[in-house]
Amino acid sequence: MENGTMLRIEVNAKNSADKDHLLSDAVAKLIPAALKQREGILVTRTSHAEFTIEVDPQVPCGFTREKTSAAMSQ
Structure with missing residues (x-):
C-alpha cells in the first residue's frame, strides 16, 4: 500500500463461476x-x-490490460 x-x-478463484466476480471486484x-x-490496471x-x-x-x-505470466506459458 502507498499512503x-x-x-x-x-485472487485465488476456486472455480470459473467465481473467477469473473472476483476479478471484477478486485479491478x-x-x-x-x-x-x-494516472495509471492503468494490470491483471496477470x-x-x-x-x-x-x-x-x-x-x-x-x-485501461485494464491482461497477461499470462511466463511460468504459465511453459
Whole structure:
C-alpha cells in the first residue's frame, strides 16, 4: 500500500463461476488508486486459478490490460 492506498490484490478463484466476480471486484477496488496515480490496471494470471491485479505505470490510465505470466506459458 502507498499512503494507505491499495495498489495490488491477489485472487485465488476456486472455480470459473467465481473467477469473473472476483476479478471484477478486485479491478473495481483498484480503480480509485489507478485514477489517482494516472495509471492503468494490470491483471496477470500466475496459475490456473491465481491472479495478481495491480496498478501499473506501464498501462495507460483508464485501461485494464491482461497477461499470462511466463511460468504459465511453459
